[in-house]
Amino acid sequence: MMAAIRSGSLGQEVILIDKNPILGKKLLLSGKGRCNLTNAGDLDSFLKGFSRNGQFLRDAFRKFFNQELMDFFQSRGLALKVERQLRVFPVTDSSSSIVGVLDKELAQQKVRSIFKSEVKDILVKDGRVKGLYLANAEFIPCAKIILATGGATYSFTGSTGEGLKMAQSSGHTIIPLRPGLVPLEIKEKYPEILEGLTLKNIRIKFCAGKNEIISEVGELLFTGFGISGPLVLALSAKIVDWLKENKDVYVEIDLKPGLSRGQLDERFLREFKTSPKKGIKKILKNLLPLKLIDLFIKTAGIDPYKKANQLTQDERRKFVLLLKSWRLAISRARPLEEGMVTQGGVTLKDINPRTMESRRVKGLYFCGEMIDVDADTGGFNLQAAFSTGYLAGESAALS
Numbered sequence: 001m002m003a004a005i006r007s008g009s010l011g012q013e014v015i016l017i018d019k020n021p022i023l024g025k026k027l028l029l030s031g032k033g034r035c036n037l038t039n040a041g042d043l044d045s046f047l048k049g050f051s052r053n054g055q056f057l058r059d060a061f062r063k064f065f066n067q068e069l070m071d072f073f074q075s076r077g078l079a080l081k082v083e084r085q086l087r088v089f090p091v092t093d094s095s096s097s098i099v100g101v102l103d104k105e106l107a108q109q110k111v112r113s114i115f116k117s118e119v120k121d122i123l124v125k126d127g128r129v130k131g132l133y134l135a136n137a138e139f140i141p142c143a144k145i146i147l148a149t150g151g152a153t154y155s156f157t158g159s160t161g162e163g164l165k166m167a168q169s170s171g172h173t174i175i176p177l178r179p180g181l182v183p184l185e186i187k188e189k190y191p192e193i194l195e196g197l198t199l200k201n202i203r204i205k206f207c208a209g210k211n212e213i214i215s216e217v218g219e220l221l222f223t224g225f226g227i228s229g230p231l232v233l234a235l236s237a238k239i240v241d242w243l244k245e246n247k248d249v250y251v252e253i254d255l256k257p258g259l260s261r262g263q264l265d266e267r268f269l270r271e272f273k274t275s276p277k278k279g280i281k282k283i284l285k286n287l288l289p290l291k292l293i294d295l296f297i298k299t300a301g302i303d304p305y306k307k308a309n310q311l312t313q314d315e316r317r318k319f320v321l322l323l324k325s326w327r328l329a330i331s332r333a334r335p336l337e338e339g340m341v342t343q344g345g346v347t348l349k350d351i352n353p354r355t356m357e358s359r360r361v362k363g364l365y366f367c368g369e370m371i372d373v374d375a376d377t378g379g380f381n382l383q384a385a386f387s388t389g390y391l392a393g394e395s396a397a398l399s
């Protein structure tokens with residue numbers, strides 16, 4: 001949409017083709033329906049948000065960055081707000097208002113939209129774009145094509161990876177697709193009991209052999225099959241890669257990141273002294289969510305009816321260990337379909353970062369999630385899609 005708008009604003013005749021009956025199906029889902037359209041951080045924080053390939057986006061960000069994107073919407077009457085971690089949302093808290101502005105602007109720039117039409121293939125002759133074929137066999141001749149078909153997750157939104165196949169058959173290398181920002185499955189059977197439990201203000205550490213990564217303090221969610229939530233999603237791309245090489249990947253949950261083991265032990269001792277006859281379950285109530293109490297008592301192998309003054313030093317230490325480094329084994333990541341973004345895509349080596357034009361086919365441009373860049377949550381992925389779309393639209397119009 002942004003690519004079409006930019007090309008249209010430069011006086012080009014533009015056709016936008018989408019196989020869906022409506023615009024921006026994935027955009028409508030984004031940010032839990034509120035659309036975290038960008039992040040108000042500086043360029044450095046953006047480049048950090050893109051783990052591996054962020055540098056590729058420097059030119060696109062220089063051309064059209066977060067301030068320009070925010071101005072784009074605000075100058076068209078949509079007020080925005082900045083929330084925690086500098087995440088930017090429309091004040092309406094509704095992604096449909098973002099799509100609404102884009103829709104109006106497409107009309108303003110006289111872009112012709114064709115819906116419910118699937119692009120089947122692109123025609124390339126002598127290293128140049130000549131046109132494209134729709135599923136109904138109609139041929140549309142054109143000198144420039146901007147492929148913006150997205151990744152290959154949440155396929156019901158239309159992102160099914162067909163554009164990547166077209167890129168591949170026209171000579172581009174596709175870096176293998178893996179899920180990014182994806183929930184993880186665990187080997188333990190806890191999920192059945194813990195499903196829906198959110199742990200707040202905790203820290204997690206993923207380990208595999210000599211590798212380890214430690215999260216910020218934040219939230220983890222138990223799902224029916226394992227773990228999800230912001231902390232897990234943010235580190236999941238790395239874990240997906242580790243799981244390919246190493247079967248022994250685990251996570252350690254620190255439920256009390258503000259206290260050292262020693263401090264926690266002292267706290268137990270103090271409590272045991274002041275209430276020696278208190279049952280162990282009651283003592284744990286002050287430290288743990290209810291759903292975890294029975295589980296921890298069982299895991300530590302302790303008689304649930306013991307009183308504080310009956311607990312041995314060893315048993316107390318077992319609790320401290322569970323609270324500070326509760327270990328769960330990761331079995332696998334959820335499938336590609338469930339990733340919030342796709343890792344992999346058209347290799348950056350085949351794209352000119354100054355124009356987004358293919359280095360292999362003249363007149364063919366790429367933008368958005370189909371390129372081999374992906375980022376953390378926080379509005380980075382959509383900013384990348386808008387920035388590369390804007391640059392592709394401008395380059396295609398001006399070249």
Ligand SMILES: Cc1cc2nc3c(=O)[nH]c(=O)nc-3n(C[C@H](O)[C@H](O)[C@H](O)COP(=O)(O)OP(=O)(O)OC[C@H]3O[C@@H](n4cnc5c(N)ncnc54)[C@H](O)[C@@H]3O)c2cc1C
Binds near residue numbers: 023026031153157161
């Ligand atoms: C649940 C969820 C929440 C998210 N929330 C956020 C968020 O809050 N902030 C953020 O920054 N990112 C978020 N993302 C990621 C973000 O939505 C994507 O990175 C972004 O939508 C990618 O934009 P795109 O235009 O490249 O691709 P898409 O948005 O996937 O659009 C691709 C379009 O191409 C069309 N298409 C595909 N193939 C064909 C074909 N052969 N012919 C015709 N049309 C075709 C599709 O129908 C689709 O409309 C979220 C993702 C998910 C799944």
